Amino acid sequence: MFTEASCAPPTVPGVAETLAEELLLLAYDLRGKCRMGPVELDCGVGGAMLSDLRLAGRLRLSGTALAVDDPEPVGDPVLDALLTDIAASPRSRTPQEWVTRLRATDHQQRLLARLADRGQVAVDRHRTLGVFVETRYPVRDIVGLWEAQQRVVAAVTTGAAPTDARTFALGALVAASGLGKAVFATSGNWRILRDRMREMTAGDWVADAVRRALSVEHRSVSA
Template identity: 40%
Template sequence: MNGLTLADELVLLAYDDAGTNRLGRPHLDYGLAGAVLLELTLAGRVEVVEGRLAVVDPTPVGHPVLDEALARVGAEGKRRRPKDWVGRLSRQLSDRVLAGLVEAGVLRRESDRVLGLFPRTRYPSSIGGEPAPETEARRRMHAAVVADGPVDARTAALIALSRSVGLDRKLFPDLPKDRVKARLAEITAGDWASAATRKAIEETQAAVLTAITAAVIATT
């Protein structure tokens, strides 16, 4: 598989220029799990059938994170709902995605201690400014929000993921809030892709929101 995945793009959007996660956990973890499921859907490997995730093509896509997830779903004895897989796939997923971006030279890993005591790891851009893939992702999303009509499936999926983790509020600060809210709802529910893809996005978005809500309630 060539190019960055939806999970890669979501990480880049979630981390600020200093290399700090603006979303925190568990928001990013669950969002990345949802990104993996949607990537496999867009690749034609999985579908949501009667509310449960099913492998329709077990052929590897050529990306270690995606192929491992595909194999896990395929090896499961029974079909499970997207929300079950969001929880299962989220464990240590952000570390793997970040490691891949470091290996690709998009980010770099920096470790230090706050006040000389508390360990901290950051992932700033390897070029000292916004990485080119992040700039491109922002451009696609901004163009989709200010325009009317259908949106390509990958951009719509990224917008749906950003919305489910609450990142959308940080991505369009210069646009009217009412316009952004209405357009995002239109995009995520629009007739821009196959019925199977739309269904997967709806189910995955709901699964991510459910997982985040449950985690927040548990911590409070």
């Protein structure tokens, strides 16, 4: 079971991938097609950024609102910009509201550009009659993709809880954002494994915020 006490701060993000970057590696396949819908991707990456800051000891839940526990930068420009935005917000917002709010920012593109600069993804722009119509991000960091997927899969198939908070957080986001089938399909019944991960991370309020934000978005589309 996920608890805040299990969230020991990891190494400060830097050269190594942030949780948000790991989620992006899982989201794209080797041909560069996204394995989840655009709304799910937006909400999942937004939630992953909040999780990065939470795991670094910068954010906490105060009642129903997101609060800055420590304003000290973590050393990652994308995460530090978000931390500053949250600290400077004129009113309190729930994690769900921040997940939704992050959909209107360029954080995801900045993270993809950084992955491309490192050679972890390629940038593949498809043209029709000389006009750009689609950008794909083929994953080139096969090891990073495989290691991220195997950590999450092992957490629900070995019968033992993962030993690190990062795996808990990544697995919770996979289950919440609609990546369960892509990550778990080759390891058994993906719905059972996804639901098991949800049970294991039931106390993860960031993943809950992602689910709630997606529920609102889906209801607005179907209304």
